Amino acid sequence: MITIQNVNKRYKETRALQNIDLSIPSGVCYGFVGPNGAGKSSLIKILAGVVKDYEGSIHVSDANPPSLGYVPQEVCLEETLSATTNLHFYGKIQGLKGEKLIRQVKTVLDDIGLTNRANSKVKTFSGGMKRRLNIGCALMHEPDLVIMDEPTVGVDPQSRLHIFQMIRSLKQQGKTIIYASHYMEEIEELCDEVAFIDGGKIVEQGSIDDLLTSYAQPAVFIKGDIPKAWLDFENVIQQKDGGWLFASSNPMQLLGKLAQRCEEQNIMPSQLSLMQPRLEDVFFTLTGTALRDTA
Amino acid sequence: MWAVANLEARKQLQDKSLLFWNLALPIIFIIGFMAIFADDAPDQTAIANQIITGFSVFFAVFIIISMVISFVKDRENGFVARMASTPLTPGGYFIGKWLPFGAIVVGQIMILVIMGIIVYDMSIDQPFFYLLVACFVAMMVTSWGVAIAMFSKTENTGLALTQIIAFAGAILGGLWMPFETLPETIQTIGTFSPQYWAHQAFLSTLPGQPDGEDVGIALLILLGYTGVGFALAFVGYRKFLRESRS
Numbered sequence: 001m002i003t004i005q006n007v008n009k010r011y012k013e014t015r016a017l018q019n020i021d022l023s024i025p026s027g028v029c030y031g032f033v034g035p036n037g038a039g040k041s042s043l044i045k046i047l048a049g050v051v052k053d054y055e056g057s058i059h060v061s062d063a064n065p066p067s068l069g070y071v072p073q074e075v076c077l078e079e080t081l082s083a084t085t086n087l088h089f090y091g092k093i094q095g096l097k098g099e100k101l102i103r104q105v106k107t108v109l110d111d112i113g114l115t116n117r118a119n120s121k122v123k124t125f126s127g128g129m130k131r132r133l134n135i136g137c138a139l140m141h142e143p144d145l146v147i148m149d150e151p152t153v154g155v156d157p158q159s160r161l162h163i164f165q166m167i168r169s170l171k172q173q174g175k176t177i178i179y180a181s182h183y184m185e186e187i188e189e190l191c192d193e194v195a196f197i198d199g200g201k202i203v204e205q206g207s208i209d210d211l212l213t214s215y216a217q218p219a220v221f222i223k224g225d226i227p228k229a230w231l232d233f234e235n236v237i238q239q240k241d242g243g244w245l246f247a248s249s250n251p252m253q254l255l256g257k258l259a260q261r262c263e264e265q266n267i268m269p270s271q272l273s274l275m276q277p278r279l280e281d282v283f284f285t286l287t288g289t290a291l292r293d294t295a
Numbered sequence: 296m297w298a299v300a301n302l303e304a305r306k307q308l309q310d311k312s313l314l315f316w317n318l319a320l321p322i323i324f325i326i327g328f329m330a331i332f333a334d335d336a337p338d339q340t341a342i343a344n345q346i347i348t349g350f351s352v353f354f355a356v357f358i359i360i361s362m363v364i365s366f367v368k369d370r371e372n373g374f375v376a377r378m379a380s381t382p383l384t385p386g387g388y389f390i391g392k393w394l395p396f397g398a399i400v401v402g403q404i405m406i407l408v409i410m411g412i413i414v415y416d417m418s419i420d421q422p423f424f425y426l427l428v429a430c431f432v433a434m435m436v437t438s439w440g441v442a443i444a445m446f447s448k449t450e451n452t453g454l455a456l457t458q459i460i461a462f463a464g465a466i467l468g469g470l471w472m473p474f475e476t477l478p479e480t481i482q483t484i485g486t487f488s489p490q491y492w493a494h495q496a497f498l499s500t501l502p503g504q505p506d507g508e509d510v511g512i513a514l515l516i517l518l519g520y521t522g523v524g525f526a527l528a529f530v531g532y533r534k535f536l537r538e539s540r541s
C-alpha cells in the first residue's frame with residue numbers, strides 16, 4: 001500500500017499539486033486521469049523518486065520496499081544504439097549480471113515484440129516501437145511496482161494493443177501498476193481504481209465500478225427524425241452526434257417506450273441504443289459542475 | 296557507474312562528429328603543417344615535436360564540445376530524471392559519463408604521437424611520462440568539460456566556449472608556433488594558460504628540448520586547473536540535477 005499524504009508541489013508560480021491524499025493498494029492497477037496540465041506527471045515523478053522537492057509525505061507500507069520501474073512520459077532512449085544495448089544498460093544499472101542479464105534481455109525483447117529488431121538502432125524505429133522499448137527498459141528488473149506516464153501517446157493501434165496486453169500480463173503477475181493517461185477509455189479498460197486529477201487537485205477517487213454507479217446514469221441514445229415533443233417526456237442529458245441522449249435509472253424500460261412510440265408513429269430512427277455509463281461521463285459530471293464553477 | 300561508462304563509450308565511439316573533431320581534423324592539420332613548415336627544414340623531427348605536441352593539446356580541448364552535447368542531451372531528453380528512479384547514484388552517473396571522455400582524450404593524444412613516431416621520426420625519451428602527461432591533460436580538459444556542461448543552457452554555449460578556450464589557449468600558449476617567438480607580453484599572459492603548461496609538459500618528455508619546463512611543475516599546474524574544473528563542476532551539478540528532474 002502506498003499512502004500519499006497532503007502532497008503539494010509548486011513550480012515557481014504554478015501550483016502543480018494541491019493537498020493530494022491518496023491510498024494505492026498493492027496489486028491493483030491504479031489510474032491517474034485528467035486533462036493535460038492537470039498534474040499527473042508531477043505526481044508520478046514524485047512517486048518515482050525523480051522529483052524530490054515537494055511538501056507532504058509518501059509512505060510505502062509493505063514489508064520490503066517494492067522495486068520500482070518508471071516509464072517516463074517522454075521516450076528516453078539512446079537513439080544511436082540498438083534495442084538490445086538499451087535494455088542491457090537498464091538491466092545492468094538495476095544490478096543484473098551475466099547469464100541472468102542476457103536471458104532477461106531476451107525475455108523483455110520478446111514481451112515488447114521487438115525480437116526481430118533487437119540489433120537495429122533505435123532511431124530507425126517507429127513511434128510505437130520506441131514506446132514499447134521505453135516500457136521494456138523499465139521492466140528489465142521485474143519490478144513489483146510499475147509506474148507509467150502516458151505510455152501510449154502517439155502510438156499506432158497495433159502498438160497500443162500490444163502495450164495493453166503487456167499491462168494485463170503485469171496485472172496477472174500481481175504487480176502494482178500506476179498508470180497516468182488523459183485517455184479516459186484506456187483507464188476504464190485497464191484500471192481497477194482511479195483518481196481524477198484536475199487543476200492539481202484530486203477531484204474524486206475510488207474503484208471504477210463504484211464511480212460509475214454513483215456518478216453516471218445509464219442512458220438511451222436515439223438518432224433520427226423524431227418529433228421535438230418527445231424531448232420533454234424524459235430528461236434529455238445532451239445532444240450528441242446529431243441525436244439525443246436520455247438519462248434513465250431504468251434504461252431498458254425507456255428503450256422499450258421509445259421503440260413503441262417509434263412503431264406507433266411509424267418513425268424509423270437511424271439509431272436507437274442503450275448507452276452504458278462511461279468514465280468520461282463521470283469526469284464530465286464532476287468537473288463540468290463542481291470544478292469548473294469554482295475555478 | 297560502469298554501465299554508464301560503457302553506454303557512453305559505445306555512443307561516443309560511433310559518433311562521427313567526435314571522430315572528426317578529435318581525430319580526423321588533428322591528423323589533417325598535422326599533415327598540412329608538416330608539409331608547409333617541415334618540407335625543406337634541416338631538422339624535420341624538431342618541427343614534428345613542436346607540431347604534434349602542440350596540436351595534441353589544441354585538439355584535446357575539443358572533447359569539451361562532445362561532453363557538453365552529451366550532458367545537455369541527457370538533461371533535455373529526461374535521461375538524468377529517469378536515472379533518479381533507479382539505484383544509480385548521481386556520483387555514479389557523473390563518473391560514468393566522465394571516464395570515457397578522459398579515455399578518448401588519452402587515446403587521441405597517443406594516436407597522434409604514434410603517428411609522429413611512425414611518419415615523422417619523432418622519438419620519445421620517456422614514453423611512460425608521455426602517457427602520464429596525456430592522462431593529466433585528459434583529466435584537465437574533461438574536468439572543464441563537465442564544468443562547462445553543468446552551466447550550458449544549450450549545446451551552442453559549449454561550442455562557443457570551447458572555441459574561445461581552444462583558440463585563446465593556442466595563441467597564448469604557443470601551440471602553433473614556438474613559444475619563444477611570441478611577443479613578450481603574450482608570453483607573460485601565456486604562462487597563465489593551461490595549454491602552455493600542457494604543451495611544456497609534453498615537450499619535456501622529448502629529447503633535445505632544453506627549453507621544456509620542469510615536468511613536475513607543469514603537472515602540478517595542470518592538476519591545479521583540473522581542481523578548478525572539478526570545483527566548478529561541483530558548484531553546478533546540483534543546478535544541473537534540479538533542472539534535469541523538473
Ligand SMILES: Nc1ncnc2c1ncn2[C@@H]1O[C@H](COP(=O)(O)OP(=O)(O)O)[C@@H](O)[C@H]1O
Binds near residue numbers: 016
Ligand atoms: N518543470 C516545470 N516548470 C514549470 N512548470 C511546470 C513544470 N512541469 C510542470 N509544470 C506545470 O505544472 C502543471 C502540471 O503539469 P504536469 O504534471 O506535467 O501535468 P500533466 O502530466 O497532467 O499534463 C502544469 O501547469 C505545468 O505547466
Ligand SMILES: [Mg+2]
Binds near residue numbers: 037041150
Ligand atoms: Mg503528463
